[in-house]
Amino acid sequence: SMIGTNAAYAAGYTGAGRRIAIIDTGTDTDHQSFDDGAFTYALSKLAETKNMSLEDYKDSLDLLDIAEIADKMEQLNICTMLLRKGWTAKDLFLSDKLAFAFNYVDENLNVTHDTDTQTEHGSHVAGIAAANRYIPNGDGTFTPALEKVYTQGVAPDAQILTMKVFGINGGAYDSDYMIAIEDAIVLGADTINLSLGSGNPGFSRSAAYQSVMENLVKSDTVVTISAGNAGHWSEDGLHDMPGYLYGDDISMQSGGSPATFTNSLA
Numbered sequence: 530s531m532i533g534t535n536a537a538y539a540a541g542y543t544g545a546g547r548r549i550a551i552i553d554t555g556t557d558t559d560h561q562s563f564d565d566g567a568f569t570y571a572l573s574k575l576a577e578t579k580n581m582s583l584e585d586y587k588d589s590l591d592l593l594d595i596a597e598i599a600d601k602m603e604q605l606n607i608c609t610m611l612l613r614k615g616w617t618a619k620d621l622f623l624s625d626k627l628a629f630a631f632n633y634v635d636e637n638l639n640v641t642h643d644t645d646t647q648t649e650h651g652s653h654v655a656g657i658a659a660a661n662r663y664i665p666n667g668d669g670t671f672t673p674a675l676e677k678v679y680t681q682g683v684a685p686d687a688q689i690l691t692m693k694v695f696g697i698n699g700g701a702y703d704s705d706y707m708i709a710i711e712d713a714i715v716l717g718a719d720t721i722n723l724s725l726g727s728g729n730p731g732f733s734r735s736a737a738y739q740s741v742m743e744n745l746v747k748s749d750t751v752v753t754i755s756a757g758n759a760g761h762w763s764e765d766g767l768h769d770m771p772g773y774l775y776g777d778d779i780s781m782q783s784g785g786s787p788a789t790f791t792n793s794l795a
Contacts, residue, residue, distance in 0.1 A: 534683055544684025545575055546590035548628070549658050550713035550721040552706050553651030555640040555693035558627060560652060562660035562674065562682075563689065565624035570663050570671045571686050593628040593688055593716060595619050604715045606708035610636055626661070628688040629716060633705040635696035647695035654724045656680075659687040690718055694725070701725055706787070707741050710752060720751040726785040742792040754788045756795040 537543075556563065569583070576586035599618035602608055611617075620638055623630050630640040642649050662685035663671040664678055674681040692709040694701035706723060713721045745752050788795035 532683070542684075543571075543575070543662070544659060544682070544687030545572065546592070547684055547687040547719045548593055548690060548717055549655075549684065549687045550629075550690040550692055550709075550716070550718040551651055551655045551658065552692045552694055552701075552709045552713070552721060552723045553654050553725065554647040554649070554695040555632070555642055555651045556627065556630065556655050556689065556691040557649060557652040558623060558630070558641055558691075560656075561664050562656055562678070563626050564661060564665045565626045567661045567663040567665050567671050568624075568626040568686070571661060575686070587625075592625055593690070594625075595622045598622055598629065598716070601715055605712045607631060607633070607636075607712065626689060627691060629690040629692075631691070632693040632696055633709050634694050634698075634700040634702065640691045640693045645695070645697045647699065650724070651691070651693065651695075654722060655689050655691070656682060658682050658722060659684050659689050661685050687719075690716060703735070703738060703787070707738050710745075711741060714748050714750050718750050720753065723752070723754045723787065726755055726757065726788050739791065742787075742790050745792050752794060754793045754795045756784045756788045 561567075572587060572590075573583045576583045579586060581589070595618045598621055602611065602618055605611070611621075616638065621629055621631055630638070632638065632640050642652070660674065660680065660682035662674050662681045664674050665671055674685070690713055692706075692713060694705040694709060706725070710721060710723075784795060787793055
């Protein structure tokens, strides 16, 4: 109720037909909150309210699917890499719920947290955005998530596009999340989330990156970036030097890059 989600639900908005790109540490692809069966069940309940068959309703939503990914493959920044490794659109599509998945930093198809130390932050963020509103019971039936696990995503019926930019050796590099932003826009993402950033302010110094940020306002995609991700500003100014924080050359900036880039929505 603090953010008005209940009013959105009452008006019939559940995120169905929307695409949310999560540029982060990846997704726990077998988590119960991202179960494809539960996602399909939720859409079937919506179809019933509109007196439509499930297939007709899904067609009306224009969900991201293998055919669309294949059609847009040549426009993706990762196209050359995909072709070189023999990967197709089918490899990038996990399910209707997890409609796109690629590891941009390690340049492979592994988007889970299982083989690195980059935490489950990406799943945490994806859950806030679009954790399903039904949870599978393991017998082919489903229970409302709010009853079983007491939580669901803000847009529980939205699709998730996983773009992993933290991998085996860490991350995230500007080059990875910038091309991920562009690819998400190509794939028709309605919104893109980057809950990442350095502890220091940054600027659009690179002409290439500046171009990406400038083009954001030309698209219909909402790109949201965390304003600060490193605690408080003084953490970066301590250096075990008494009085150093009060020097004239110490930045009081509390936001970090890429949130401080021109045209970011932080």
